[in-house]
Amino acid sequence: MIKTDALIIGAGPTGLFTAHQLKLIGLDCEVVDNLDKIGGQCIELYPDKPIYDIPAIPECTGEELTNGLTDQLKPFNIKFHLNERVEEVKNNNGKWEIKTNKGTSFNTPNIIIAGGVGSFEPRKFAPKDCEKFEDKSIFYSIKDKTIFKDKTVSIFGGGDSALDWAIELSENSKINLIHRRDEFRGAQSTVDKMNDLRKEGKIKLYTKYQLKGVKDSESLESIDIEHDNKEVKNLKTDFVLGFFGLIMKLGPIANWGLNLNKKKINVDTEKFETNQKGIYAVGDICNYPGKLKLILSGFHEGALAARACFKLARPNEKYRFEFTTTSTNLLKRLGKKE
Amino acid sequence: MTKIVYIEHNGKSHSIDVQNGLTVMEGAVQNNVPGIDADCGGSMACATCHVYVKEEWFNKLPKKEDGEEDMLDMAFEPKKFSRLSCQLTVTDELDGLTVQLPSEQA
Numbered sequence: 149m150i151k152t153d154a155l156i157i158g159a160g161p162t163g164l165f166t167a168h169q170l171k172l173i174g175l176d177c178e179v180v181d182n183l184d185k186i187g188g189q190c191i192e193l194y195p196d197k198p199i200y201d202i203p204a205i206p207e208c209t210g211e212e213l214t215n216g217l218t219d220q221l222k223p224f225n226i227k228f229h230l231n232e233r234v235e236e237v238k239n240n241n242g243k244w245e246i247k248t249n250k251g252t253s254f255n256t257p258n259i260i261i262a263g264g265v266g267s268f269e270p271r272k273f274a275p276k277d278c279e280k281f282e283d284k285s286i287f288y289s290i291k292d293k294t295i296f297k298d299k300t301v302s303i304f305g306g307g308d309s310a311l312d313w314a315i316e317l318s319e320n321s322k323i324n325l326i327h328r329r330d331e332f333r334g335a336q337s338t339v340d341k342m343n344d345l346r347k348e349g350k351i352k353l354y355t356k357y358q359l360k361g362v363k364d365s366e367s368l369e370s371i372d373i374e375h376d377n378k379e380v381k382n383l384k385t386d387f388v389l390g391f392f393g394l395i396m397k398l399g400p401i402a403n404w405g406l407n408l409n410k411k412k413i414n415v416d417t418e419k420f421e422t423n424q425k426g427i428y429a430v431g432d433i434c435n436y437p438g439k440l441k442l443i444l445s446g447f448h449e450g451a452l453a454a455r456a457c458f459k460l461a462r463p464n465e466k467y468r469f470e471f472t473t474t475s476t477n478l479l480k481r482l483g484k485k486e
Numbered sequence: 487m488t489k490i491v492y493i494e495h496n497g498k499s500h501s502i503d504v505q506n507g508l509t510v511m512e513g514a515v516q517n518n519v520p521g522i523d524a525d526c527g528g529s530m531a532c533a534t535c536h537v538y539v540k541e542e543w544f545n546k547l548p549k550k551e552d553g554e555e556d557m558l559d560m561a562f563e564p565k566k567f568s569r570l571s572c573q574l575t576v577t578d579e580l581d582g583l584t585v586q587l588p589s590e591q592a
Contacts, residue, residue, distance in 0.1 A: 329555065333559065376566055396525050
């Protein structure tokens with residue numbers, strides 16, 4: 149069981165700056181995120197898109213913003229638990245006990261939920277009967293590519309993941325690549341390579357088709373794909389891969405006894421505390437009158453929630469407001485003074 | 487005010503007067519029309535405000551900008567007349583626009 153002053157759920161911009169604020173005022177914190185990397189929506193949804201409304205930064209991309217925030221955390225030693233999703237939150241004698249899907253557990257007086265719109269999960273195929281083959285013959289990510297050797301693999305999607313896997317697996321497998329339109333959004337060089345392999349007969353390409361259904365007896369045998377003009381084709385296949393990007397799901401947060409409003413968590417605007425003492429919500433996931441879904445609002449909310457954490461983490465001390473420009477304490481924590 | 491008709495997947499119809507300048511997505515969200523999630527808040531980054539536009543309306547709408555078709559690749563059951571409702575700004579010309587909502591957004 150890891151003991152910490154505050155646990156932050158979500159390593160997006162708001163979670164990162166909240167961690168900075170906690171460490172600055174002398175509290176420990178650890179961060180959990182379901183993604184395999186730091187940055188949240190900024191890195192997952194728009195790493196290359198420019199952002200123009202971060203104060204004092206006229207223009208930066210989602211990736212640059214993430215890098216800047218990560219650099220700002222360098223003076224501090226913060227443990228990140230990536231690829232982990234918080235599943236369970238329980239109160240035990242006024243402290244919160246938290247368990248992740250990987251079995252990591254925490255004990256803390258403060259939880260700050262900076263979870264955006266929930267955790268990222270792969271988008272799945274629409275036909276309902278795909279579910280029973282999930283992780284058997286239908287996959288949304290690849291852990292062991294050797295299972296596809298000498299098999300027929302039908303890959304759906306039009307981005308880099310679909311194209312890269314079609315190219316890579318075509319060495320040892322028969323590949324059907326299926327996409328809902330003629331244009332691909334992957335890198336041009338990758339599209340060109342896929343087209344070369346198609347001409348060599350190593351990839352069979354079906355555009356303007358989507359998955360209509362699966363056919364099986366014991367195991368998956370074939371799939372039906374439907375053209376825009378309603379024509380249906382049946383393809384024999386051993387495996388099906390879908391690469392439709394990620395979707396945000398609120399997930400287990402819905403089970404923690406919080407006061408939810410649609411997919412948002414209601415908070416006050418003094419501490420950004422939820423209806424549960426010691427659980428705060430900041431950034432896109434919180435809701436209050438006048439809430440703006442701006443990154444800068446998340447920074448403000450995180451700064452205030454961090455101060456609120458102080459009271460529960462250090463009940464016998466008094467929090468004193470200080471500036472980084474002048475406070476010896478803060479400058480020491482930032483490594484700027486001995 | 488411009489009338490926009492939202493038809494849920496189960497057939498339930500909502501006729502809403504939406505202020506010009508708002509998007510078709512905002513018209514739904516602000517009036518509690520179920521079936522449009524709009525997780526990203528309208529920045530064309532999530533495809534959860536996906537709608538099917540009635541065929542007769544499809545060609546009257548402003549053309550898709552760069553990126554909308556890419557996002558639609560990720561939508562739940564995209565079809566020929568799919569659009570992202572956050573990219574449709576309400577104007578007088580859209581009076582009576584009818585959009586059908588998919589069975590799910592994700």
